Amino acid sequence: MTSFTYDGLPGRVVFGAGAARTQLLGEIDRLGAERILLIGTGKEGVIGARLCAPFADRMIATFTDVRPHVPTEVAERARAAAEHADLVLSVGGGSTTGTAKAVALTTGLPILAVPTTYAGSEVTPVWGLTDRGRKTTGTDQRVLPRTVIYDPELTVALPVDLSVASGLNAMAHCVEAFWAPQRNPISSAVAEAGIRHLVNGLPTIHAAPSDLAARGELLLGAYLAGSAFAVAGSGLHHKICHVLGGAFDLPHAQTHAIVLPYVLAYNLPNAPQAGDRIANALARPDAVTALRELGEKLEIPKGLCELGVTELDIAAVGDDILAIAPADNPTPVTPAGLRALLHAAWSGSDPSRHTT
Structure with a gap:
């Protein structure tokens, strides 16, 4: 048997059809969040807004300016939007999760991720930012989402x-x-x-x-x-x-x-x-x-x-x-x-x- 070291990563996973509709609020309460920044764009933003309707009073802002590969200027705008937040709620694919990670990287805010694609970024501590055509990646435990809700219903609309x-x-x-x-x-x-x-x-x-x-x-x-x-x-x-x-x-x-x-x-x-x-x-x-x-x-x-x-x-x-x-x-x-x-x-x- 080969010797090895395995570092199991922390994180909570909630999985099931309809889980985002029925369990999102409970997971937000579990994290003790009262001021939520929603990150989502296009159809994802619509999905996020629908999911957040029951607790709209806790939503302080919605950030929709998501771009692939997370340009640094987008990251800065997202961080500004999160100024008074105590939780980042990411609803979308890898670019959306990546934008949430860019916020967490400098603010330390916890992330609750609701994926709508199969990117997998939501369970990794890997972040990436692009500046003038050059992408930089790194690993930091601060960007690892605390909770991930996997709901197959949210992926049906994906072309x-x-x-x-x-x-x-x-x-x-x-x-x-x-x-x-x-x-x-x-x-x-x-x-x-x-x-x-x-x-x-x-x-x-x-x-x-x-x-x-x-x-x-x-x-x-x-x-x-x-x-x-x-x-x-x-x-x-x-x-x-x-x-x-x-x-x-x-x-x-x-x-x-x-x-x-x-x-x-x-x-x-x-x-x-x-x-x-x-x-x-x-x-x-x-x-x-x-x-x-x-x-x-x-x-x-x-x-x-x-x-x-x-x-x-x-x-x-x-x-x-x-x-x-x-x-x-x-x-x-x-x-x-x-x-x-x-x-x-x-x-x-x-x-x-x-x-x-």
């Missing part, structure tokens, strides 16, 4: 294309947990279970978007994915996607969904046991082919070129990725290897042909 991309983003958290810097047997077991739930739910959601049981499978998979990622840390896949997303303002979930098979193919020759476990969880003999075919079935864009990224863009970010690439990545990250990986992910070519 199919965003649902499957968000689900594959959660899949990336699971896959990367097998070789991230703080990996351990517990995080790997959690990640493997997360893959099983995600692969159970994704095809059904694509065919029947209102299937509440499948939505529950994805939410449970996303929770497990985020939990594994929170402990294991960030590896090569996330380093690549954070640089790309910050530099070119790319859609977060779609970027992760596209890049995932290529990083998997890059690492598998030097991580065969991880590959076997991932393939086993996917119920397929070849993990790379399984993920590639799953993406095609779910109609995910094949390459970054479909998101508007150019070959020159790909060439421009190589050094930034190399500077933060994990030293213990299963396959050493070399300039030539990274160029081949990025170009394959850009063009959308067969990832199994670009292993090192």
